[in-house]
Amino acid sequence: MRQVGRYRMRRVLGSGAFATVWLGEDPALEVHVAIKVLAENWANNADVRERFLAEARLLRRVDDPRLVRVFDVGESEDDEARPYFVMEYIPGGTLTERIGSLSTREALAYGVAAGEAVQVLHDAGIVHRDVKPSNLLIDDRSTPPRLVVSDLGSAKVLAEASGFTVTTGTPSYMAPEQIHQTDGFDGRADVYAVAAVTYHLLTGQPAFSDHSPAAVLDRRADTKPPPVAARLGRPAELDRLLARSLSWDPGKRPGTAAEFARELGRFLADDPHLHRPGREVPTVPVLVFCVVLAAALFAVTYQLLAR
The missing domain is CATH 3.30.200.20 (Phosphorylase Kinase; domain 1)
Structure with missing residues (x-):
């Protein structure tokens, strides 16, 4: 063909x-x-x-x-x-090709964009059910690049019966309720997936080593993803947001994808150079004091040597 x-x-x-x-x-x-x-x-x-x-x-x-x-x-x-x-046709490829090469700020920005895009579906009564990097396209023709959600082949229109009862999703990004429920879950399953994608973008590694639906179910319900905020130069609240969004219990996650995007967006304002542990940037008054002190020491040293 x-x-x-x-x-x-x-x-x-x-x-x-x-x-x-x-x-x-x-x-x-x-x-x-x-x-x-x-x-x-x-x-x-x-x-x-x-x-x-x-x-x-x-x-x-x-x-x-x-x-x-x-x-x-x-x-x-x-x-x-x-x-x-x-x-x-979206010429920039998918987020899959960019894993491991993004800055912290870029990874956070794509996580925010994914949450906002998924919210558009939820507002229309649609649960995507298979949010993953390969379903998130990047349009490089715009500035900043535009994130575009694709592949609704697994999507569920809540108001309509699909007639399909198979488990859909990708284990590394699949909410636990998608495995033991073929129906009856809501947009919080997509919130889990967006958080899992965000974690993968930030670290280059999946939040959990779930290679099959059975592995997801075998994981302890209280398992949290390894913390990442400190090494990314972000506040500990980022770890708490990711852990909450990746909770086994949908009730503990942000209620909507838009809520997750808003909370994640707060960390975009945090310059990693300003928040890196043990590396505080001097304020202007401190810098002025240091300059004056250095000048005074130089003057005293010069007078002593001149005697």
């Missing part, structure tokens, strides 16, 4: 269990686009087709620059008639 509708398909950007995303070209408008095509093995499954198209409808309904935009939908012209939808 090298073309769907009027769109030319250039190369694969990514693939998953249900679909493949291609870099495409719209020859009519002469722009690059991203094209998501349902996987061949699901083409004849009516439920999966509906779930696939539901993602396009969700993205189109919640029109916000913090969510990837959908421009068109259609079906391939071969015998399989696979559904596809066309989205804006």
Whole structure:
């Protein structure tokens, strides 16, 4: 398949269990686009087709620059008639490629942006259910770079029954309630995921070594992530916020993604050079005193040597 509708398909950007995303070209408008095509093995499954198209409808309904935009939908012209939808192409890649290379301030800023973007979904009654670095795109064309949430294939519209009862999510970022509940959880599961992403961005390591859903359940409920604030030159309140947001109990987390973003945003104002332990920056009066003292010592020394 090298073309769907009027769109030319250039190369694969990514693939998953249900679909493949291609870099495409719209020859009519002469722009690059991203094209998501349902996987061949699901083409004849009516439920999966509906779930696939539901993602396009969700993205189109919640029109916000913090969510990837959908421009068109259609079906391939071969015998399989696979559904596809066309989205804006975000050229900056994902947060996955930036883990380990971000400054503390950049990591915090992306955590704030992720919380604010997820809140847009929650305001529309949608729980994403799979927030992770590879689903957070970065648009380098704007200043500062724009964070864009993608891949609502696991999203849940609270007011509608999806008919799917499988566990969705990625263990390193998955809230515990997503594992033992296939339904009935709320946006606080996404708050957990955004906090887990933020921790990973800040440290280069996941908060917990959960490589499978079973590992999440095996972890003690009172386990806290290793503290990071001191080595990042931030107040201890940052550790407390991350620990609370990654709590096993949803009731102990910030109530909304917007609340998490607001609390995290307070640490953006903290210059790490000013708060690094054992490294206090002298104030202006102290500096003036030091200069005057040095001048006085020089004058006394000069007079003694001149005698």
